[in-house]
């Protein structure tokens with residue numbers, strides 16, 4: 054009897070061990086990624102970390118020094134073999150998406166299509182309806198607003214049914230309110246077309262909002278890859294945590310498997326005795342209690358021990374308030390956010406506790 058081995062289809066896009074050097078500087082350092090149809094992966098990282106260079110190599114407009122790129126399991130580029138950009142079935146969308154000004158919207162969208170005129174028209178009409186711009190099909194691009202032009206650019210990029218869409222900060226030229234709408238519509242359309250998407254951004258909110266998977270990049274390398282939830286809630290190191298929000302750092306020294314802090318003891322297994330340790334927590338996970346004649350709340354398992362802080366400054370931020378404290382134990386500063394309006398006066402005393410399940414312990418970085 055023969056046993057049927059289930060065959061798994063290869064990822065839509067797979068990048069294996071890409072390297073790129075400019076001069077003697079490595080700007081893309083061993084980057085590997087794989088993206089399934091209908092999946093959005095965000096390449097997220099600070100300016101200059103190598104995101105656009107990675108995208109350009111996948112698009113075929115730059116060439117890697119090492120590594121391979123596959124589409125649907127087929128090699129499209131290594132250091133010897135190279136499918137030219139126009140034959141990769143990859144759509145591109147960049148911040149400066151410039152439509153052709155001398156062509157109508159319909160001709161712009163049909164630009165990459167090789168079908169007969171009636172077929173082209175059908176595809177253009179279908180896409181214009183999907184982006185909510187059927188009324189603008191025969192207009193000149195300059196009659197449309199920035200957001201509408203962005204939608205036309207999206208329709209143009211999607212018209213040839215690319216199997217993969219590469220997007221480099223495509224929404225950064227739009228104002229905030231418009232950007233949220235266009236992001237959501239774009240996402241829905243890309244999912245509808247079952248396109249695999251690699252989106253480059255340096256904005257964590259954009260990645261959290263759009264990505265099925267985030268690849269966090271730093272100095273040319275992917276330092277962490279996973280779902281937005283995991284990247285946010287299980288950061289690999291302090292920098293990964295700080296990329297998404299403000300952080301507070303409480304420093305201590307490991308004493309075997311424990312580290313003493315003014316907020317109580319923390320388990321620090323694996324840290325050498327005497328090693329410097331950082332307990333890192335986001336401002337929204339600090340808890341405040343009023344001072345009761347010099348007394349704070351009793352220690353609990355969930356919040357540990359309370360430490361006294363003196364208010365230095367409080368600011369209202371819209372949906373929450375940010376309070377900055379000078380800590381009584383060593384004059385260090387800690388920040389706490391509180392929902393809604395909470396504006397204590399400078400000099401007021403509060404007892405601060407930490408949500409222990411939201412604390413991360415990292416070895417202190419060598420200076």
Ligand SMILES: Nc1ncnc2c1ncn2[C@@H]1O[C@H](COP(=O)(O)OP(=O)(O)OP(=O)(O)O)[C@@H](O)[C@H]1O
Pocket residue numbers: 075080098099100101102103104105106107255
């Ligand atoms: N053609 C080039 N020649 C030399 N250096 C380059 C070239 N292209 C990019 N670089 C350098 O490589 C590094 C990575 O650039 P890249 O554009 O990939 O970064 P990025 O993460 O996309 O940044 P940003 O978000 O600012 O666009 C930068 O330091 C950049 O100056």
